[in-house]
Amino acid sequence: MTYDEGKEALVQAWGTLGSQWGISRTMSQIHILLLTSPEPLTTEDVMEQLQISRGNANMNLRDLIGWGIIRKVLRAGERKEYFEAERDVWKVAMQVARERKRRELEPLLAVLDQVSTVEGEGPEIARMTEAVRDLKKFANNADRLLDTMIKAEENWFWGNFLKVLR
Amino acid sequence: MTYDEGKEALVQAWGTLGSQWGISRTMSQIHILLLTSPEPLTTEDVMEQLQISRGNANMNLRDLIGWGIIRKVLRAGERKEYFEAERDVWKVAMQVARERKRRELEPLLAVLDQVSTVEGEGPEIARMTEAVRDLKKFANNADRLLDTMIKAEENWFWGNFLKVLR
DNA sequence: TTAAATTTTCAAAACTTTTTGAAAATTTAA
DNA sequence: TTAAATTTTCAAAAAGTTTTGAAAATTTAA
Structure with a gap:
């Protein structure tokens, strides 16, 4: 080639x-x-x-x-x-993660919070509430995990742990 | 609402x-x-x-x-x-990760391997080789990290660690 | 079998996103 | 200042993607 x-x-x-x-x-x-x-x-x-x-x-x-x-x-x-x-591929990935989090994850969480105010009874509402609760839990965890990784450079444990991956 | x-x-x-x-x-x-x-x-x-x-x-x-x-x-x-x-949001995320890995990461790695066979001298080739090497390193790490997470259920350390996130 | 119910296919249409290119705006050298 | 170089904008065109809907294929009950 x-x-x-x-x-x-x-x-x-x-x-x-x-x-x-x-x-x-x-x-x-x-x-x-x-x-x-x-x-x-x-x-x-x-x-x-x-x-x-x-x-x-x-x-x-x-x-x-x-x-x-x-x-x-x-x-x-x-x-x-x-x-x-930017030449550091890891930095690029973290930068993209940071932006997508801000542009996408945060608006999603806002909608999920809104939707979790729905009240009432019956299986439809129960299922929706349950699904929204699970999605919020997941989105919040993703949010926190990303924060942790983004801050890895300032953080001893993750900093050293992640060095292995770079 | x-x-x-x-x-x-x-x-x-x-x-x-x-x-x-x-x-x-x-x-x-x-x-x-x-x-x-x-x-x-x-x-x-x-x-x-x-x-x-x-x-x-x-x-x-x-x-x-x-x-x-x-x-x-x-x-x-x-x-x-x-x-x-599928109701388990974590499982859904891992399933999507697995599929995207297979459909996208693997083809990318194949191209990177191809491109790393380029030979010659001069700053253009040196820079390209360097960039390809970095991208491969990153893609391989992402690949392995995903494998680890996907297999988390069969793995004691990650299994317990990740339980916190679910 | 037959035929009704259901699912799949796919060419054309609708919609969305990206690109073009020329004009307007901005910047800076003289 | 002025004008040349450069960047930005944006309406229209092109390209790409998704959707429709009707026909074909498949499945199953009788």
Whole structure:
């Protein structure tokens, strides 16, 4: 396999994986492009390498910054903005976990709290209440587990335990 | 909040959450409908409650069975098929993890192995090789961590540790 | 068998998401 | 200032995904 074939395969595979997890194909592809680039890239570079429009490149680069997994790099004497990816895969995973928790888990918990105020009798209500209680328990545990992992770097036990995994 | 409002809110919230994770809205909605139903439901019930077509209901029920998170229930003397959801939320999560691992992590690892055979010199190849090595390390760890959790029930340490989370 | 009940299939339609590209806005060098 | 370079916006178009609904296939009761 040549370098170009390898790069193409990575961009494809990462784009596919992303879209299966609700991240747009292009966003994932820009991410792996930056992750495997030895130098920061400009919007133009990204447009050219992925053959996408300026608007698309710009929008997805901004979104990636919003997720906190790439950053702008300013170069002295250069007008253009360069972008580079966070290289620590563990940090990227934790950053994504943190964002998804905030954007998804927290709204879900709010709905579950709302729904648990339903009152009344009968098997329908009993079953719904039970299901909501279980989902809340699970969501709260996931929430806490994520917090623990996110804070692992500041935490001796988990910090050392998780080092094994990195 | 009334029972009907609660049910509606749950169906909406679960559908939205699912679609953010690459699971179709309808599939998630059928899942929560079965999860909160005191009795198994037929295809007709699902069609009526979610106001969807027969084809749609049938296809998504089959997919949910494929994910291993709902099952057919046959009732003596009844011709129709009934469906019920797995009630243990932890089991559902592990089942989804197992399937996603098989469907996504394993293909990704295959691509990474392929790409790591790229040879040559220069900063591009060096960076790509490095990135691929890190991704492999991460994917393998995620793979093993999932295996550990999936097997938690057969494993004393994790079994006891994880009981706290359930 | 036959035929009624039920489930499955799949091409076309509806809907959703992503992308384009050109115009507007912003930034900075001179 | 002015104007060139660069980034951002956004309506329309393209692409992708999901849904419909009617026909075909399958199952089972009689």
